[in-house]
Amino acid sequence: MPPFGFLHMRAWASLFGQLLRSPRAVCIREVHFHSQFAEAVLTSHLKPQQEKTNFIIKTPKGTRDLSPQQMVVREKILDMVVGCFKRHGAKRLDTPAFELKEMLTEKYGEDSGLIYDLKDQGGELLSLRYDLTVPFARYLAMNKVKKMKRYHVGKVWRRESPTIVQGRYREFCQCDFDIAGQFDPMIPDAECLKIMCEILSGLQLGDFIIKVNDRRILDGMFAVCGVPESKFHAICSSIDKLDKISWKDVRHEMVAKKGLAPEVADRIGDYVQCHGGISLIEQMFQDPRLSQNKQALDGLGDLKLLFEYLTLFGIAEKISFDLSLARGLDYYTGVIYEAVLLQTPAQTQESFNVGSVAAGGRYDKLVGMFDPKGHKVPCVGLSIGVERIFSIVEQRMKTFGQKIRTTETQVFVATPQKNFLHERLKLIAELWDAGIKAELLYKNNPKLLTQLHYCEDMGIPLVVIIGEQEMKEGIIKLRSVASREEVAIKRENLVAEIQKRLSES
């Protein structure tokens, strides 16, 4: 995809152009550069009359504050992701942070224990949402919506053991895109994969591959290998761990913990080592055992059609049919996929393993679980692992020592003399009212040097200077922080001149 890559390289460069400080604006003060997990033992001052209590001031386990630097990176990345969702015609939806507890039960398989419940304070039993997919399905069923292409950006909460180094937290942001409705097969599914490619190419995170499989192929594979149907979900959960632990450990879990016969496990082992392109699909059609299974054949047929569309979209070479891909969640019914970044040797020095950065699949029965009459609304969608992407970009910026402007202030209002607060306040109000981003120091009589240093520190490009001489002459001095050049401007032309300069820069 050379033209596509080129376009997005420019977009990315412009993103970083906005993120990075002008190289001429030096003397950067490093404020708020702290560990998010710094803890300080604190003597409470809340009850001065009672005995003092010791408590630790921190954010809850597995959560963190996001500093202004982090928020700038996040906003730029989210803008790109949301821009792609809008390019594909999605509407935005929002749902509450918590749901009735019963809405979330039996949707997440072995992960259900990770759901945060709210305390029973009289009233309904509530849980924090675990993903954005189940609330979407609940929304569709509740409002009897049969067709919808929506995106949702929001926080979700999971009580996982936080492994902070990998960018995993108990509170994290998800960016989901889903297509609900009965359509001709594989067209929306192919669009979901196209979206994943556009976003991952656009963010220039390095080379990636999207693994694709189908739940029906997995189920068919389990059946022909001799897994009892009651164990399908449990074995699927084990297979899902193959990207984190070895086949040997997965096999041990299936045999020792989940009671699978060793020879059945070995038959599965033969299949899950297979991955490839369209030719592997053809090969599996010929597989003596798999070709006897109706479900597997349905899945293989759909995958073949999917690859046809992916070829038309020009992304087939990014996709790998991978029989080891399982996806842990219970609700998937058809195609499933997961994008992973490929670590090239040059990048291993970053020693920063991030694994899956986007994933999704088809879930045709989830909406029906909420509908009074069990009416189904077929759905397919994807979730971008933005937290991991944030981590990678932050890590990279740290590696390259890149600094970020955390404010957008365009003009600073300064004075070299005492007793000019009133003039500064009148002047800055004029700028604000004209839509110009402006700041001043909250001091009656600040030193000029302090004011100019502030501009350099914060990367503010322009300074308006007003003093006795300027007042007398009815002018204002306009100073460029980078070049240190000053020009005199008639007071009444100030706003127009600033707007002209800003539009040129």
Added chain:
Amino acid sequence: MPPFGFLHMRAWASLFGQLLRSPRAVCIREVHFHSQFAEAVLTSHLKPQQEKTNFIIKTPKGTRDLSPQQMVVREKILDMVVGCFKRHGAKRLDTPAFELKEMLTEKYGEDSGLIYDLKDQGGELLSLRYDLTVPFARYLAMNKVKKMKRYHVGKVWRRESPTIVQGRYREFCQCDFDIAGQFDPMIPDAECLKIMCEILSGLQLGDFIIKVNDRRILDGMFAVCGVPESKFHAICSSIDKLDKISWKDVRHEMVAKKGLAPEVADRIGDYVQCHGGISLIEQMFQDPRLSQNKQALDGLGDLKLLFEYLTLFGIAEKISFDLSLARGLDYYTGVIYEAVLLQTPAQTQESFNVGSVAAGGRYDKLVGMFDPKGHKVPCVGLSIGVERIFSIVEQRMKTFGQKIRTTETQVFVATPQKNFLHERLKLIAELWDAGIKAELLYKNNPKLLTQLHYCEDMGIPLVVIIGEQEMKEGIIKLRSVASREEVAIKRENLVAEIQKRLSES
């Protein structure tokens, strides 16, 4: 403020220009126009093998989904609010949805009972945040930040009795701007009031007034009226209700429920009826009782200085010194303020009472409550009541029958013939890769009329049509949905031509 008002009238017109559909694109289909509180009794299909359970499919009490229409209005309003915060040099911060429970205790006075607690699932005791101010103070103390101008847009949760008609929910969005740090008096405070004026004028919600008072004046007033110091907070909470219930009811609460002597209550009653401008401040300086109280004099002195700065900012006429303003929250220590919309007779037909739409004040001791050594960081800030603003704008759009585009799709890819899916897929991938917002129907062989109707329904301005004839001639037809004009374009010029048309429109 004529120039200011003018500018923002244009901004608002442009906001609505974006929100509104082109009048020529008719036939609007009303999808997802449903009650957010629709409930359906549902037979659970979760446990098909067990007996079926009845449950109700709904969002938790006091919460709601936000439809694409609502999200569009929200995003436009939030963009304006955040734009103003950035214009004043604020950085963005984010904090977790929940805090350690002990971080929130003794901050909210009588409202503490409204905090949502999380269930004890082993580990820390957690609560959902109740506002964005206490997490900000916790952040400053935890990271030893002494100076920061930040904004925060996020959800907060309160277990209030939901009165949905007024736009009050248990989950709602807050937009906060705060200035932390030791500065010369009243300069940041005046900027906070300026920001409130800019936002409320900019959103053109009608005339408004900002009531201003000072906690020290209130405390001084209580002292000179004879309120025992132990009852200051409780009486303050009662006074805070004056905008919702009558003086008679407030007096009854103070006397009957809070044990205040009737004559003390009556003395308070004399004061809380006073409101006015700078002249009222002068009058209170002369008040025989109040002028004997050190705290009250400090408060009055600061208010006088504040009005001086507000005059320089050109907003003094929007501000009313109001001795009945109390603000319920415990943590305020100085200036407090609250903006209310003024209902003009012409508007009363809307019969839509919204009350306070923005509020804030000075809280100089909150950070010290978190700091191990009690080090204080003086703060002043404001919160925009965006939920009420959303309600007003939604109500208004409903009244005027205004429709909103919920997608941004620019081009639709259509075909008049069968078996053109492959060509449509290749074509749309080309558009997406060029950054053009494009859609097609997920059908192998859709009817042309269905495709054109979809464009009219969704307000999509351009249609690209490809069929046998076009293929043969190496062209594409480009159709304007509004004018129904079609032109033939060479296939290789399509992207450039679309980009040209879109940049012109």
